Every structure is written in C-alpha cells, then in structure tokens.
Amino acid sequence: MTQPPHDEPTAQSPEELREQVEQARHELGETVGALADRTDVKARAQEKATVLKEQTTAKAAELSEQAKAKAIEAAHLVQDKLPDPVKETAAAAADQARVKAGQAERLWQDKAPDPVRDNRGALITAGAALLIACVLLRRRKK
Incomplete structure (x- = not known):
C-alpha cells in the first residue's frame, strides 16, 4: 500500500476515511474537468x-464614430470656406x-385613387421590376 502524504493526517475512523476519499474524488473530478476543458480545441476556438x-464589433463602432465625427468636421470646414453666394444658392435650391x-405629395394625395394610394409600395415595386425587365430585354437584343 501507499503511504499517506506527510502533510495530511491519517484517518482515525472509517467515517473520516470516507470523507477524505470523497474530498479526493471531488478534487480529482475538478482536475479532470479542467484538463478536459483545456483539451477541447473546438470549444476554445469558439470562445x-x-x-x-x-x-471587432467594438472597434468597428469606434471607428465608425470617429469617421462620422471627421466627416462632420470636414463638412463644417467646407461650409465655412464656401462663398456666401454659393451658400445662398444651395439654400434656395434646397428650399425649392x-x-x-410637398407639391408632388399633395398632388399624389389629391389625384391618386384610394386603391392606388393604399398599394403605393406594391406599385412602386412592380414598376421597378418592369423597368429592370425592360432593361434586361433590351440588353439581350443588342
């Protein structure tokens, strides 16, 4: 038989021996579990x-915010350097x-029949599909 380690006292009773065995099993189970986790390459790779x-997601968000800030800064620099007549013309064009x-929306609301207004998304999609089909057919003929 093996001798008990010098730092652990020997069991005085069968109950103490059972407790020591149970403790050793528990520690051994934890050790085996830790070793199994270390050898599970797939799980470690997934982690x-x-x-x-x-x-990467955090860094991308950070870079996106930095790019947005730089774009705003550049837009302000360009806006500050634009001559006043150009600014006024751009503002007038935007207003127009x-x-x-607004006029087109009001005209749409006034002139379009209810079924057309209610299905505007579907009609726009169908029109876009028709336009794409025409372009593709025209390309094939050439």
Whole structure:
C-alpha cells in the first residue's frame, strides 16, 4: 500500500476515511474537468472567435464614430470656406426642392385613387421590376 502524504493526517475512523476519499474524488473530478476543458480545441476556438468578434464589433463602432465625427468636421470646414453666394444658392435650391416635394405629395394625395394610394409600395415595386425587365430585354437584343 501507499503511504499517506506527510502533510495530511491519517484517518482515525472509517467515517473520516470516507470523507477524505470523497474530498479526493471531488478534487480529482475538478482536475479532470479542467484538463478536459483545456483539451477541447473546438470549444476554445469558439470562445476565442467570440471574443475576437466582440472586439471587432467594438472597434468597428469606434471607428465608425470617429469617421462620422471627421466627416462632420470636414463638412463644417467646407461650409465655412464656401462663398456666401454659393451658400445662398444651395439654400434656395434646397428650399425649392422641399416645396416641389410637398407639391408632388399633395398632388399624389389629391389625384391618386384610394386603391392606388393604399398599394403605393406594391406599385412602386412592380414598376421597378418592369423597368429592370425592360432593361434586361433590351440588353439581350443588342
């Protein structure tokens, strides 16, 4: 038989011996579990991939915010350098476009029949599909 380690006292009773055996089993089970986790390459690779994905997502969000800030800064610099007549012309064109869009929307609401207005999304999709089909057919003929 093996001798007990010098730092652990020997059991004085069968009950103490059972407790020591149970404790040793528990520790051995934890050790085996830890070793099994270390040898599970697929699980470790998935964990690493998850960590890298989270890091990449965070970095992409950070870079996106930086790019947005730089774009806003550049837009302000360009706007500051534009001559006043160009700014006024651009503002007038934007106002005119808003007015025209409002007029088109009102005209649509006034003139389009209810079934057409209710199915506007479907009609736009069908029109786009028809346009794409015409373009594709025209390309095939050439």
